[in-house]
Structures are given as structure tokens and as C-alpha cells.
Amino acid sequence: MPDIHVKSRAKDVVKMAPPPVRFFSPNSPVIDLYMGQLDQVERYCHVSEVYVILFYAPWCGESISVREEIDQVAMKLQDQVLFIAVNCWWHQGKCRKQMNLFYYPVIHLYQRRFGPIEYKGPLTSAYIHDFIRRVMSPLQYISTHSILLDFLSHYEPGVLGYFEFNSSPQPPGYLTLYVSALHALKRDYQGTIRFGVITSKQVAEKISVTNPGTIYMHRHFNSSIIFPHEVLNVTAVNIYSWAFENRETFIHWLRPHGSKSLLLNNELKKGPALLLFFPFSPLAEKQPLIEKITEVALKYHNCNNSKSVHRVLQHMEEAEQADHKDQATDSFAHVVESFFQMRKSCCNTIMLPQWNHISQILNICELCINQTVGMRPSVVHLRQCSSIEMETALGLFYLRKRTFFHLRSNTVECSNFLSYYSPFNYYTVCCRTFNSSFNSEQINAFTPSELFFSAEQKRGVISDSFPHVEDRVTSLLELHLIQSHITGLSCNTNKTLNFYLMDSNLHWRFATRLGANESAQVQEFATIIDLLDEVHYVLDQRQILDKSSIENVIKNYSRTYSPLNRYLIAGTMSQAQENYLIAEVTTQTFDSIVLDAEKNVLLLYYTQWCGFCTVLNHVFIQVARLFHANDGIIIARINVAKNDLPWEYMVDRLPTILFFPRNRKDLSVKYPEDLPFTVPNLVRFIVLHSTQLVHQDPFQSCNPDCIQKAAELQKDRISQLEEELQRLRAEMQALHQVEKQLALQLSVARQEEHQLKLHNRALEEKNEKLKSHNEKLQDLYNQRNAELAETAEKLSEITAVSEKLLKENALLKTYMASIEELLEENTYPSSSPIPAEEESLLTSRSENNAETESFSSHDTPTL
Numbered sequence: 001m002p003d004i005h006v007k008s009r010a011k012d013v014v015k016m017a018p019p020p021v022r023f024f025s026p027n028s029p030v031i032d033l034y035m036g037q038l039d040q041v042e043r044y045c046h047v048s049e050v051y052v053i054l055f056y057a058p059w060c061g062e063s064i065s066v067r068e069e070i071d072q073v074a075m076k077l078q079d080q081v082l083f084i085a086v087n088c089w090w091h092q093g094k095c096r097k098q099m100n101l102f103y104y105p106v107i108h109l110y111q112r113r114f115g116p117i118e119y120k121g122p123l124t125s126a127y128i129h130d131f132i133r134r135v136m137s138p139l140q141y142i143s144t145h146s147i148l149l150d151f152l153s154h155y156e157p158g159v160l161g162y163f164e165f166n167s168s169p170q171p172p173g174y175l176t177l178y179v180s181a182l183h184a185l186k187r188d189y190q191g192t193i194r195f196g197v198i199t200s201k202q203v204a205e206k207i208s209v210t211n212p213g214t215i216y217m218h219r220h221f222n223s224s225i226i227f228p229h230e231v232l233n234v235t236a237v238n239i240y241s242w243a244f245e246n247r248e249t250f251i252h253w254l255r256p257h258g259s260k261s262l263l264l265n266n267e268l269k270k271g272p273a274l275l276l277f278f279p280f281s282p283l284a285e286k287q288p289l290i291e292k293i294t295e296v297a298l299k300y301h302n303c304n305n306s307k308s309v310h311r312v313l314q315h316m317e318e319a320e321q322a323d324h325k326d327q328a329t330d331s332f333a334h335v336v337e338s339f340f341q342m343r344k345s346c347c348n349t350i351m352l353p354q355w356n357h358i359s360q361i362l363n364i365c366e367l368c369i370n371q372t373v374g375m376r377p378s379v380v381h382l383r384q385c386s387s388i389e390m391e392t393a394l395g396l397f398y399l400r401k402r403t404f405f406h407l408r409s410n411t412v413e414c415s416n417f418l419s420y421y422s423p424f425n426y427y428t429v430c431c432r433t434f435n436s437s438f439n440s441e442q443i444n445a446f447t448p449s450e451l452f453f454s455a456e457q458k459r460g461v462i463s464d465s466f467p468h469v470e471d472r473v474t475s476l477l478e479l480h481l482i483q484s485h486i487t488g489l490s491c492n493t494n495k496t497l498n499f500y501l502m503d504s505n506l507h508w509r510f511a512t513r514l515g516a517n518e519s520a521q522v523q524e525f526a527t528i529i530d531l532l533d534e535v536h537y538v539l540d541q542r543q544i545l546d547k548s549s550i551e552n553v554i555k556n557y558s559r560t561y562s563p564l565n566r567y568l569i570a571g572t573m574s575q576a577q578e579n580y581l582i583a584e585v586t587t588q589t590f591d592s593i594v595l596d597a598e599k600n601v602l603l604l605y606y607t608q609w610c611g612f613c614t615v616l617n618h619v620f621i622q623v624a625r626l627f628h629a630n631d632g633i634i635i636a637r638i639n640v641a642k643n644d645l646p647w648e649y650m651v652d653r654l655p656t657i658l659f660f661p662r663n664r665k666d667l668s669v670k671y672p673e674d675l676p677f678t679v680p681n682l683v684r685f686i687v688l689h690s691t692q693l694v695h696q697d698p699f700q701s702c703n704p705d706c707i708q709k710a711a712e713l714q715k716d717r718i719s720q721l722e723e724e725l726q727r728l729r730a731e732m733q734a735l736h737q738v739e740k741q742l743a744l745q746l747s748v749a750r751q752e753e754h755q756l757k758l759h760n761r762a763l764e765e766k767n768e769k770l771k772s773h774n775e776k777l778q779d780l781y782n783q784r785n786a787e788l789a790e791t792a793e794k795l796s797e798i799t800a801v802s803e804k805l806l807k808e809n810a811l812l813k814t815y816m817a818s819i820e821e822l823l824e825e826n827t828y829p830s831s832s833p834i835p836a837e838e839e840s841l842l843t844s845r846s847e848n849n850a851e852t853e854s855f856s857s858h859d860t861p862t863l
Contacts, residue, residue: 020090023058024402028071029078029337031056033086036093041084045110048082050136053116055099055106057089061124063105067123073132082224109135116180117186122255122506130282131189138181145811148203149315151196152218152308155294157247159239162204173213179236184243190253193243196287215239221301249295251499254795256507264510268531271676273498274554277511277525278545280503288323290501291316292547296486297499298675303491312777441708486551497528515567517541527567528549528557538567571642581624583636588644594649594660600690604637605651613655622679623686626717632662633690659680659689680724 045051054070055759056063074083088095088104089205096161105123108116109132117135118249121127142148151158159180174197181195198204207224215227215234225246232238254261254275267273278289295316302309419826443658490496504511504523512518515538516525526539526549537557543549556564570587585593585603604620606613624635640643640654651658657671669689675681 010634018092020058020087021259021424022064023056023708024085026073029074030070030083030085033084033095034058034090036087036090036095038094038098041086044082044084048080050080050109050132051082051084051112052112052132053103053108054083054089054109055095055101056085057104058087059089060104066105066123069128070641071121072125073129077127077132082135104472109687111135111138111182114182117182118189120189122503123854124506126282131185131191132187134191135182138185138195139178140194140204142196142198145203145206148198148206149312149333151314152321153291153294153316155251155290155297156192156194157243157249158196158218159243160196160209160218162198162209162212162214162216164201166392171212173215173234176234176236177215180239180243183236183240187240187244190255192249193240200231217243217246219246220250220298220312221304221306222248224308235607250301251294251501252503254500254507256510259718267498267500268529272497272498272528272530272557274526274550275501275502275514275525275529276502276545276550277504277508277516277523279523280501282768283373286323288320288487289545291320293499293550296547296550296554299485299487299489299551300497301488303488305488312813328813375626399400418828486555489554489558493547495530495558496556497557514538518591526553528553528564536567537562537564566644566646568644568646570644571639581621581635583626583634585636585638585643587645590638590643590645590649593634595665596634597663597665600662600686601635602635603634603658603660605638605640605654605656605658606637607641607654609641610654616655618680619677621683622720623682626679633671633686659686661662678724680721680728721743 020034020036022032024030028792041053052070054066057068058064070083077083078103086095087093088099088106090096107119107128110116119131120127121131140151142151151160156390161173161175161177162176165171177195177197184193184195185191198209204210204214207216207218209226213234216224217227218224227234227239227242228320228722232242252267254263254267276293280287280290295313298309298313356479460776502510504525508516508523511523511525511527514525514527514529515536516523516527520541524545525541526545528535528537530536537553539545539549539553543551553564556562569588582604583593593599594603602623604616620635620637627633627635640651659669659671661667661669669678669685671682671685677683
């Protein structure tokens with residue numbers, strides 16, 4: 001019966017992907033080509049000179065998050081920039097077929113057909129807006145000397161071109177510089193090199209540039225240079241390549257793409273680094289904190305006392321004074337009015353100058369005054385008082401010698417002391433908070449001078465102004481007698497710092513891993529990391545991140561013996577450890593527990609991931625039970641994975657046990673590594689190295705029940721020790737038996753060694769005989785090889801002759817066959833004689849055959 005194959009009518013059906021929908025809302029100014037119509041982009045590009053193209057995938061999380069950011073930027077720049085979004089994931093769209101994108105989203109910018117300029121920065125509206133603004137205006141036009149100084153005082157390197165626009169709106173070389181600036185943005189999205197155009201001859205002469213068309217690159221510490229027209233062609237690519245090769249960068253921005261980025265690790269390998277975290281707004285007109293950091297960095301790297309750097313610093317100081325005067329004028333009335341309406345207190349550190357008679361006894365005061373209500377953030381940062389408040393407080397607080405001690409307070413916490421004050425040179429003290437009894441009518445009646453110095457004027461005393469260490473107003477007196485210079489400090493030490501800036505709005509998680517407070521209200525943080533020396537310093541977060549704090553932490557780090565304390569990771573402290581057998585030590589409690597001079601301390605170093613540490617826990621607990629009643633010894637442990645310690649107390653392997661004897665903490669002893677970790681061995685180790693253990697009488701002030709429990713406990717301990725002794729004896733007997741077995745095995749091994757030596761000698765003799773026999777065989781082999789070579793030559797000759805004869809024989813056979821045919825034909829009709837030529841040819845062939853046979857019979861050797 002034949003097989004019957006039945007086919008199913010059902011077919012494999014794959015559901016088609018649904019058609020894409022709009023990614024941006026219909027009200028958005030962004031043109032959404034959600035069908036991937038890449039060919040329509042060319043049609044829209046003619047509408048605007050600057051346009052942005054976003055290539056997205058609807059399922060991509062980053063594409064979804066950047067959608068709102070692009071929408072915000074498009075709402076602000078829709079009159080100047082055209083925004084286009086293309087779905088590059090739809091498989092039927094031309095974008096998916098023509099663009100080979102490996103990640104999403106991708107942002108391309110075009111400026112007058114120049115592009116694409118890919119943006120790879122943070123996907124936030126502020127950063128994207130700033131980058132688009134740079135592409136729209138890649139050149140900064142400089143027409144006055146003040147604008148020139150602002151340009152030169154920037155921390156980023158700058159390239160300037162001098163052109164005369166009187167004769168032509170686009171002088172020769174201007175478009176080349178313009179395109180070169182766009183090339184720089186295309187290569188570096190951060191825009192670390194700025195480009196500018198000088199439009200005035202007088203301004204160009206300030207930098208010693210006289211010829212129009214000159215390209216000038218400003219450098220702070222090295223000599224500024226001019227583009228070599230004689231060597232290189234003046235092209236856009238050559239200009240920006242020349243600028244990148246010769247740029248001078250002393251402050252670097254770090255923008256890791258993610259928490260697993262290796263950017264920070266690679267930069268830290270280059271040397272000691274000063275990392276500064278602060279909120280950064282790319283769209284802000286002025287960046288006061290960056291200007292302060294730039295000023296510190298310029299002083300720090302100014303090793304040659306450059307005059308150009310001094311001019312830039314002087315210009316920055318003058319601009320800072322002008323800004324502070326404007327702020328003081330605007331906020332003066334509000335500050336004075338709200339000064340006495342205080343509900344919260346703020347504390348600032350005041351250092352008295354050395355020439356003051358009070359400084360002979362007390363020269364630092366933590367002056368606490370009230371925080372004004374409703375102050376603008378630009379004036380007050382954190383809980384720091386403004387300069388006007390400090391002048392007012394100093395005027396009302398006349399710190400005379402007889403009243404200074406009266407101002408001490410035990411209730412006010414000194415929370416804002418600067419860490420760079422040396423405790424050996426200065427004495428610190430707190431002051432009380434000033435509480436005013438004036439009402440608002442009396443305040444309005446005072447003039448500023450009466451308000452500031454009313455207390456001294458009433459006493460008839462002319463007070464000296466007390467300088468404020470953290471004050472940002474330069475009108476106050478500077479501490480020339482105690483302030484050390486930071487100028488050129490990078491060349492005076494082998495610990496030169498690299499300055500790095502990070503936006504805390506984007507990368508605060510890096511700061512928290514480096515020691516910043518996660519719940520900080522203002523995300524400002526500074527730290528110094530040196531991987532080579534394995535040191536990590538953190539600026540006290542109670543201080544405001546400003547020029548003074550940055551300078552002082554740099555100066556302290558640069559000292560030969562730095563007074564800075566290494567930042568140590570500290571674990572959480574457990575509650576109620578008094579009843580525990582084993583004390584859990586942390587970074588904060590290490591000094592109070594382990595370094596207690598009145599106690600002997602046995603410390604175990606462990607981690608949670610250490611398997612051997614877990615195995616030894618029961619032994620350590622038994623030892624802790626044995627010494628629990630002794631007040632003279634502490635059994636403790638520390639988790640080194642969660643707690644850092646000073647280098648002199650760290651260990652190189654886990655688990656490790658250290659014993660710190662009382663009154664001799666510097667003579668700590670390590671438990672021997674080759675000694676088994678048992679209770680008796682550990683007890684002997686403690687008794688051997690401890691000094692006069694304090695034994696507490698268990699029967700003192702104890703009731704009968706307590707005595708009975710103590711006796712039972714002692715019996716248990718004695719029984720445990722007896723069991724340990726019995727086990728040790730059994731181990732000793734086993735060791736003796738093993739020793740005897742090893743001795744027998746050793747004697748057998750020696751006998752075998754002697755036999756092996758004799759056998760080795762016999763083998764050596766046989767080896768010599770084999771060598772001589774091998775030489776004879778080698779000679780015989782060479783002889784036979786020569787004979788075979790001669791025989792092979794003769795055989796090759798015979799082969800050649802044989803081949804020749806075979807060929808002739810074949811021809812002869814053919815010829816004989818043809819002759820026979822002719823003879824047969826001629827025989828029947830008529831007999832005709834053979835021609836004489838043919839008869840002679842046959843005769844010669846037969847003679848040749850005879851000669852060949854004779855040659856082969858005589859010359860062929862017998863094989």
C-alpha cells in the first residue's frame with residue numbers, strides 16, 4: 001500500500017510590525033519624520049541656515065528622555081534653528097536603509113551646509129542649547145580692550161584673528177577662520193578651544209598684532225604663538241589642527257557617559273588630581289565659581305611670574321570688585337532691615353590679625369550671627385553670613401580683652417572652622433549669637449556708619465577692622481602677615497595637581513562615592529586623589545567651596561608633611577555593644593577601643609567575603625567567652641572592607657590577628673601564620689604577650705546565686721580546657737607515630753637513592769658504547785649512500801636510452817606495418833621490387849637495434 005502524505009493547509013504567519021506613530025506631539029516645533037523619510041530632510045534644509053537633525057528609535061530609553069529636552073530647546077530657538085527628528089528604526093524607511101547607526105539617539109548639526117557636527121555631550125536642554133549656540137556663533141567679536149581681557153582671562157585656550165572689515169564685510173581669511181571654528185566643534189563637542197575676531201586695530205596692538213589676517217593663539221604660561229603662514233597653508237583644517245597641537249590646558253572638564261565609564265580612572269592615573277564638583281549652568285552669562293577656580297589655577301601654575309598672567313589676574317580682581325559693589329548696592333537696604341529679623345543662626349570664622357593685642361591670647365573666633373530671611377542665593381550660600389552682616393556684627397561686638405572671655409559659649413557649636421588652621425599656632429574659641437533689642441523704627445533711624453560702629457562710637461573707641469577669612473569682598477584688609485602665597489606652587493613641589501571640574505547636577509554619584517554627603521543641600525564638593533601615594537583627601541563640606549578654601553587645601557597638600565587627614569571609609573556603628581562578647585570596631589571607634597592604653601586588645605581583621613574568616617569564628621568566640629570576665633582584655637574585630645585605617649594599622653592578608661598590649665601599643669604582635677588557629681594556642685599567645693591581666697574577683701559583691709553560676713561557669717571552662725588537653729595529647733601521640741613512619745620511609749628512600757646511583761653509572765657506560773656504535777653506523781650509512789647515488793645516476797642514463805629506443809621501436813613498428821600493407825597489395829596484382837631507399841632504411845634500423853641490444857647486455861649491471 002503506498003504511503004499517503006497529508007499536507008496541512010495552515011501556513012506560518014508572522015505578524016507585521018504596526019506602522020510607526022508620531023514621536024513628538026503635533027504642537028511641537030520639531031518636524032517629526034516618523035516614517036523615516038530621509039529624502040525629505042533635503043527639502044526642509046533650505047528653510048534655515050542652522051538646523052538640527054535627531055535620529056531616534058521609538059523604543060530607546062535615551063531617545064525618549066531626550067525628546068523633552070529637544071522640545072524645550074526647540075521652543076526657545078524655533079525662530080533661528082530648524083529642528084528635524086527622523087525615525088531611523090522603521091525597517092521600511094529610507095533612514096534605516098541608508099544610515100548605519102549603532103546607537104541612539106544621534107544628534108547632527110548643520111551650519112550653512114557645513115556638517116554634520118555630531119553632538120556627544122550630556123543630553124540635557126541646557127547643554128544642547130549651549131552647543132547649538134556655539135555652532136550658530138562660532139566666533140566671538142572683540143571690539144574693545146575690556147572684551148579682549150575677558151577673552152584672555154578665560155580658562156579655555158583661545159585663538160584670535162585680526163581682520164579689517166572697512167573695505168569688505170568678509171576680508172580674506174575670515175571665512176577660513178570661521179570654518180576652522182566649526183571644525184574645532186566637530187572634533188571636540190566641549191569646545192575647549194574658543195575662537196575670536198578682533199575688529200579694531202588698537203585692540204590688536206594690545207597683543208602685538210599689526211598685520212591684518214594674522215592668526216594669534218593666546219597661552220598663559222608659555223609664549224603665545226602666531227600661525228606660521230610661511231610653513232603651512234592657511235586652510236581651515238590646518239588652523240584648527242595647529243590650535244589643537246599647541247593648545248595649553250590647565251583646567252579639564254570631565255563628563256563620563258555613565259557610572260561604568262573609565263574616563264575618571266584614566267585621568268587619575270596621570271598624577272595627583274584635584275576634583276571639584278559644583279552645579280554648572282552652561283547658559284549662565286557669568287560663572288563666578290569657575291572664575292575663582294581659574295584665578296587659583298593661574299596662580300598655582302604661574303611659575304615664571306608671567307606679566308601677562310598678572311594682567312589677567314588684575315583684570316579678574318577688578319571685575320570681581322565691580323560685581324560685588326553692584327551686589328552690595330542692590331541688597332544693602334534689604335540686608336540691614338532683615339539683619340535683626342533673625343530666626344536661624346549662621347557662623348563664620350574670624351581671624352584676628354597678629355598686631356591686635358587680643359591675638360596674643362585668642363586669635364580665632366567663631367562668630368555666630370543670625371541668618372537673614374529672604375536673602376538672594378547670589379549673596380548668601382549655605383549658612384554663611386554676608387560681608388555687610390559681618391561688618392555690622394564686628395561693629396556691635398567690640399572684642400576687647402575684658403569682654404572677650406565673656407563671649408565664650410558652650411552652647412554654640414563650632415561647625416564652620418577652617419581645617420587649614422594649625423592647632424599649634426592658633427587658639428580657637430566660639431562667640432555668642434548676637435541678639436538685638438532694637439525694633440524696626442530704631443533700625444531705620446540709624447545710618448550705615450552708626451549701625452556698623454555704634455558700639456565703639458558710644459565708648460569713644462576707634463576700632464580696627466577685623467579681616468574675615470571667608471569674605472569675598474576685597475574692601476576688607478587682607479592677612480598679609482599669615483597668608484602664604486600659592487603663586488608658582490606647582491613648580492616648587494613634586495606633587496603637582498591636575499585641576500578637574502565635574503558638573504554635580506550630572507555626576508553627583510561620583511562625588512558620593514568619593515566621600516560627599518548624599519543629603520547635601522548644595523552639591524559642592526572638593527577632593528584630592530593621588531593613586532601613586534594612595535592618598536585621598538576631602539575638603540570639609542561645612543566650608544563653602546570658594547577661592548580661599550581651594551587655595552588652602554592646595555597649600556596644605558603641597559607641604560612636605562601635609563596636615564591634611566586622609567579620608568577613611570567608615571562603617572556604621574552598631575548600638576549597645578556593651579553586652580557583646582566581641583567588640584565590633586569601626587574607623588571612628590578604633591582609637592578609643594584598640595588604642596586604649598589601659599586595655600590589652602586582641603583584634604581580628606576580617607571581611608564578609610573571606611571564607612577562612614568565617615571558619616575561624618567559633619574559635620574566636622570561645623576565646624572571647626574565656627576572657628569575658630576579665631576587664632583587662634578586649635576581644636574585638638574589624639571589617640576592613642567597610643572601614644579604612646591608617647597605613648600603620650593595615651594588614652596584607654586575611655584573616656589576621658594582632659595583639660595590642662596595654663601601655664605598649666607600639667609593640668603590637670601578629671599571631672604566627674604557621675601556628676594552628678586553636679583555642680589553646682590563642683590563649684597561650686594572649687598570655688605570653690599580655691602585661692599583668694587585671695583579674696576581677698567574681699565573688700565580690702555577688703549573691704549566692706551569682707556565686708553558684710560563676711562556679712558552674714568555671715567548671716565548664718575547666719572541662720573545656722581538659723578536653724582540649726586530651727585532644728592535644730592524642731594529637732602528640734599521632735605526631736610521634738607519624739614521625740616513626742617518616743623515619744622508615746626516609747631510610748628506604750636512601751637505599752633506593754644508592755641503587756639509582758649504581759644504575760645511573762651502568763647506563764652511562766652503555767651510553768658510551770652506543771655512541772661509538774652510532775659513529776660506525778653513520779660511516780657505513782654515508783658509504784652506502786654514495787654507492788646508491790652512483791647507481792641512481794647509471795639507472796637514470798639507462799632510463800633515458802630505453803625511452804629513446806622505445807620511441808624508435810614504436811616508429812619502426814608503424815613503418816613495418818605500412819610496408820607489410822604495401823607488400824600485400826603488391827603481391828596479388830603484381831610483384832614489384834622494394835625500392836633501394838626503403839631497403840637501406842630497414843637495414844639501418846636493424847643494425848641500430850642490434851647495437852642497442854648489445855649495449856644493454858654488456859653495460860646493464862646485475863641488480
